[in-house]
Amino acid sequence: MSELLxxxxxxxxxxxxxxxxxxxxxxxxxxxxxxxLAIIFSDRKYIKKSYVSGFLVVLLLFQTIMPxxxxxxxxWHKFSSERPAESxxxxxxxxxxxxxxxxxxxxxxxxxxxxxxxxxxxMVTNNSNETNQEIAQWILKRTSEYRAEVERGEPTRGAxxxxxWNLPHRLYRFPAHSVGAWTADxxxxxxxxxGIRIYYVQTETSSDGSQIVSQSEELVLEIYPExxxxxxxxxx
Amino acid sequence: MFVNYFADxxxxxxINLAIxxxxxxxxxxxxxxxxxxxxFVEVPFHQTPEFAWAVPPVAPGLILTVEKWILIGLLIxxxxxxxxxxxxxxxxxxxxxxxxxxxxxxxxxxxESLFIGVYFLIFFALFSETDVLSVDSLRRTKHESLDxxxxxxxxxxxxxxxxALKWSLVVIALxxxxxxxxxxxxxxxxNPTLEFATSENIARITTSYRSDGPLQFVTENSILMxxxxxxxxxxxxxxxxxxxxxITITPVIVGLFGFTVSNVLLLGIHFVDVYVILLxxxxxxxxxxxxxxxxxxxxxxxxxxxFCMRSLVPFAILDINNTVTFLPQSEAPDxxxxxxxVDFERVMYVFHNGNSYEGYYAFRExxxxxxxxxxxxxxxxxxxxxxxxxRIYRYVAENRGTKFTCRVE
Numbered sequence: 001m002s003e004l005l006x007x008x009x010x011x012x013x014x015x016x017x018x019x020x021x022x023x024x025x026x027x028x029x030x031x032x033x034x035x036x037l038a039i040i041f042s043d044r045k046y047i048k049k050s051y052v053s054g055f056l057v058v059l060l061l062f063q064t065i066m067p068x069x070x071x072x073x074x075x076w077h078k079f080s081s082e083r084p085a086e087s088x089x090x091x092x093x094x095x096x097x098x099x100x101x102x103x104x105x106x107x108x109x110x111x112x113x114x115x116x117x118x119x120x121x122x123m124v125t126n127n128s129n130e131t132n133q134e135i136a137q138w139i140l141k142r143t144s145e146y147r148a149e150v151e152r153g154e155p156t157r158g159a160x161x162x163x164x165w166n167l168p169h170r171l172y173r174f175p176a177h178s179v180g181a182w183t184a185d186x187x188x189x190x191x192x193x194x195g196i197r198i199y200y201v202q203t204e205t206s207s208d209g210s211q212i213v214s215q216s217e218e219l220v221l222e223i224y225p226e227x228x229x230x231x232x233x234x235x236x
Numbered sequence: 237m238f239v240n241y242f243a244d245x246x247x248x249x250x251i252n253l254a255i256x257x258x259x260x261x262x263x264x265x266x267x268x269x270x271x272x273x274x275x276f277v278e279v280p281f282h283q284t285p286e287f288a289w290a291v292p293p294v295a296p297g298l299i300l301t302v303e304k305w306i307l308i309g310l311l312i313x314x315x316x317x318x319x320x321x322x323x324x325x326x327x328x329x330x331x332x333x334x335x336x337x338x339x340x341x342x343x344x345x346x347x348e349s350l351f352i353g354v355y356f357l358i359f360f361a362l363f364s365e366t367d368v369l370s371v372d373s374l375r376r377t378k379h380e381s382l383d384x385x386x387x388x389x390x391x392x393x394x395x396x397x398x399x400a401l402k403w404s405l406v407v408i409a410l411x412x413x414x415x416x417x418x419x420x421x422x423x424x425x426x427n428p429t430l431e432f433a434t435s436e437n438i439a440r441i442t443t444s445y446r447s448d449g450p451l452q453f454v455t456e457n458s459i460l461m462x463x464x465x466x467x468x469x470x471x472x473x474x475x476x477x478x479x480x481x482x483i484t485i486t487p488v489i490v491g492l493f494g495f496t497v498s499n500v501l502l503l504g505i506h507f508v509d510v511y512v513i514l515l516x517x518x519x520x521x522x523x524x525x526x527x528x529x530x531x532x533x534x535x536x537x538x539x540x541x542x543f544c545m546r547s548l549v550p551f552a553i554l555d556i557n558n559t560v561t562f563l564p565q566s567e568a569p570d571x572x573x574x575x576x577x578v579d580f581e582r583v584m585y586v587f588h589n590g591n592s593y594e595g596y597y598a599f600r601e602x603x604x605x606x607x608x609x610x611x612x613x614x615x616x617x618x619x620x621x622x623x624x625x626x627r628i629y630r631y632v633a634e635n636r637g638t639k640f641t642c643r644v645e
Contacts (some may be wrong), residue, residue: 010551025289028336032329039325048362052403055355059407063414065425071287071336072355076411078420083440119281134280142275142386163269174267176506177346189338209439210455212447 005200009065013170081150083209088202090120091217094143095195095224102190108146109139120198124220136196136223143225195224238517241402243482249556250396251521254317254369256404257360261315263512264331264353265308271334273300279281282340290336300337303330314357317370324361325428328354341377349509355407356516366397369553377546383626385545389537389552389562403516405485407478412492416472433465445503454502471495489514510595520555527607528557536572536580539564544584556601583633596622596629 016023038051062073069075078146093101109118123132198221204214239252239415274297282288290385292299307330312321335350358381364372379383410442431437435458442455453461471491478485496510535551538544552562563569572578575592578585593601602614603609615621 035358039321042362062415072332072351074351076415080418080422082437138280173270205440205443209436226428
């Protein structure tokens with residue numbers, strides 16, 4: 001019975017997917033329309049009870065059998081998939097004029113207290129050199145600005161736990177969602193950033209999961225936007 | 237330490253609701269005020285294009301920045317408890333919109349927590365009439381009769397319901413439940429599995445996130461890893477069960493704090509929002525009860541003056557230990573009324589240990605009773621503030637019948 005319900009929900013979702021552009025804003029606005037009505041008429045009998053009950057039922061569905069993330073309904077489904085012993089992913093490195101490279105500090109990419117992933121896989125697989133150039137230019141612009149702030153000792157990103165001890169005054173910013181960060185010392189050996197390299201990284205962990213037993217990096221894409229208008233190099 | 241509002245949402249003081257409102261508002265201001273939307277919209281790609289409909293098509297950086305500052309303004313009003321239905325309701329909408337725009341790049345927990353703020357704001361708006369330690373509540377006293385106001389000052393014990401916190405607690409417990417549920421039923425409702433909780437899986441998650449972390453060595457201990465996995469499931473699923481069954485939630489919340497700290501040490505993920513969200517359900521009133529002075533003081537007020545009594549209502553609400561006795565001036569005992577240095581017709585008085593404090597100083601003494609106001613008491617004691625405050629008090633007292641809507645009957 002439960003499986004039938006899930007299958008029918010999934011079937012429904014798939015059937016509605018082509019209309020997502022219309023449905024997602026409608027769900028968002030519909031939720032707030034109903035919420036507004038409930039707040040305005042909250043002094044009437046049964047309004048609060050009906051609204052709260054309906055809301056909790058919908059939220060429960062989004063937590064359990066609805067395979068969706070539709071704002072304003074969210075879930076905290078984290079680390080649910082089992083981690084395989086062998087995994088693969090992409091890593092972005094920033095390259096200076098001398099060819100030295102440093103792994104991207106993702107705090108550099110967005111000007112708020114958080115991290116964001118670079119769409120590395122799309123960059124590697126898509127055929128649009130123009131899009132890749134645009135993304136690489138943006139990464140270089142952000143990392144150069146961020147680097148200057150780190151070197152000045154005033155990165156405009158969220159404090160990380162180590163900042164609590166080293167830079168307590170920076171706690172006026174909401175703490176960032178990660179702990180890793182570039183340091184001025186680390187950056188001192190680098191000249192101007194001019195390009196990015198994307199590596200395909202394959203990792204194998206031990207059978208008990210406690211150690212990385214092998215890791216291989218393969219350079220799959222290099223982009224130097226300032227050198228020439230068409231200089232994206234697909235390495236692999 | 238933490239209150240299971242689902243089991244009983246009634247408290248003897250409204251402090252918890254007021255503090256939760258302040259924490260919620262300040263958290264959301266602190267979180268969103270630093271968002272730089274102009275730089276945000278420069279990002280040349282969308283990680284989650286499904287939400288791109290929320291990005292304004294024209295001048296997005298400007299519009300989102302203006303929206304952010306409107307949100308901050310509304311949240312300040314919400315913290316103060318000013319027109320809660322409006323400030324909380326509109327804040328919820330703006331926050332959800334900014335959160336959706338943010339989700340175009342980032343769907344991690346820190347964006348999702350914005351929507352938890354949205355749900356809580358809606359509950360505060362929906363049950364705004366229960367929030368008595370607020371500007372709204374003070375405004376409502378304008379329509380109360382002298383008898384009602386007098387009775388509010390004189391009656392000691394009261395109870396306050398907090399449905400906003402009750403349903404907010406159910407929501408956060410439900411979200412944690414969803415997290416645990418998905419770990420077990422990730423492969424389908426008919427294929428439950430505990431693979432998440434195996435020692436290898438927990439160790440692998442840790443190793444893949446932060447192989448150089450300070451606690452990486454614990455991954456070699458399979459018993460600890462297994463306990464970590466089982467413990468995670470127990471906490472995530474047990475929170476909702478504890479809430480609904482009506483037992484104490486303190487062990488679960490302490491466990492969730494520990495779980496969040498272990499995420500920092502083991503994975504390098506610092507989810508600060510969790511602390512703030514869970515602190516909404518702390519028993520602040522128990523701490524407040526210990527802070528408030530135990531000395532007994534008497535306040536003599538003019539029971540024919542609505543303005544005077546309205547000013548005292550918040551103090552009566554804050555008096556959870558019943559250490560302040562509010563006495564109408566017509567019923568003031570002889571030792572007070574026959575003193576040569578008092579004139580009840582002119583100002584309000586506070587009496588303590590044979591000493592009398594009038595007007596401005598009476599208010600200062602009243603604030604001193606509630607130790608949490610110590611910065612205000614200190615500020616009021618500065619000579620220039622004292623001088624200025626005294627003049628203001630005298631002006632208000634002398635003109636209360638004409639300029640301050642004092643209804644003297």
